[in-house]
Amino acid sequence: MKNKKCVHCDITKPVSEFYKTLYEIDGYSLHCRECFVDIETKICKKCGKEKPLSQFYIHTAMEDGHLNFCNDCVKQRVSKRWYDNAETLRQSERNRYHRRKLMEPGFNSKRIDYQRGHRTPEQNRAHNMVERNLIPFSICQICFVPCKPHGHHEDYSKPLEVLWCCIHHHAQIRLGKIKVTFLEGATA
Numbered sequence: 001m002k003n004k005k006c007v008h009c010d011i012t013k014p015v016s017e018f019y020k021t022l023y024e025i026d027g028y029s030l031h032c033r034e035c036f037v038d039i040e041t042k043i044c045k046k047c048g049k050e051k052p053l054s055q056f057y058i059h060t061a062m063e064d065g066h067l068n069f070c071n072d073c074v075k076q077r078v079s080k081r082w083y084d085n086a087e088t089l090r091q092s093e094r095n096r097y098h099r100r101k102l103m104e105p106g107f108n109s110k111r112i113d114y115q116r117g118h119r120t121p122e123q124n125r126a127h128n129m130v131e132r133n134l135i136p137f138s139i140c141q142i143c144f145v146p147c148k149p150h151g152h153h154e155d156y157s158k159p160l161e162v163l164w165c166c167i168h169h170h171a172q173i174r175l176g177k178i179k180v181t182f183l184e185g186a187t188a
Contacts, residue, residue: 002014002015003015004018004026004028006018006030006031006032006035007030007031008030008031008032008035009032009034009035011032013032015028017032017033017034018031018032018033019033021063024063029063030063031063031064040052040053041053042056042064042066042068044056044068044069044070044073045068045069046069046070046073046077047070047072047073049070051070053066055070055071055072056068056069056070056071057071057074120156122156122157123153123156125156125159126153126156126159127151129159129160130151130153130159130160130162133160134151134160134162137149137164139164140164140165140166140169141163141164141165142163142165142166142169142178143165143166143169145166147166147167149164149165149166149170150164150165150166150167150170151163151164152164152165152170152173152174152180154180154181163180
């Protein structure tokens with residue numbers, strides 16, 4: 001097949017004028033390239049109203065990249081489904097949570113870490129004190145290269161003992177490749 005008729009402009013054109021797609025039998029979109037760019041509205045399959053594409057959710061499997069139902073119709077359908085099957089859906093969500101909890105080791109601990117920002121209260125306290133009290137260096141205290149250094153705490157119980165180092169050295173310290181010792185009573 002060398003030619004195809006565009007459903008928008010009703011002109012028969014060579015297939016090179018159509019985008020390739022997996023969602024049509026012949027492998028080419030229904031609209032020619034010119035019409036595809038011009039499409040700014042779409043008709044909802046449920047309410048039948050013509051609306052701008054901004055009123056349709058994005059859906060990559062659709063030819064034009066938008067769902068065939070407008071946002072209002074989708075919201076109505078979803079809320080009706082929840083209203084009609086509330087207890088069943090709540091139970092399925094509970095089951096899904098418990099299934100994940102059993103199948104994924106550390107599922108719940110990940111959630112708790114995410115909620116508190118992966119820091120202990122002691123770490124948060126130290127970071128806050130550094131933000132309020134110290135002016136960060138503009139060079140790495142290990143390699144002395146100008147950069148935007150990270151503050152490293154060797155001991156969070158001493159929040160003002162901070163080593164300012166570049167991201168490279170901070171990673172090496174955290175991995176244990178570099179050992180850092182602070183002088184007694186010295187603060188950065």
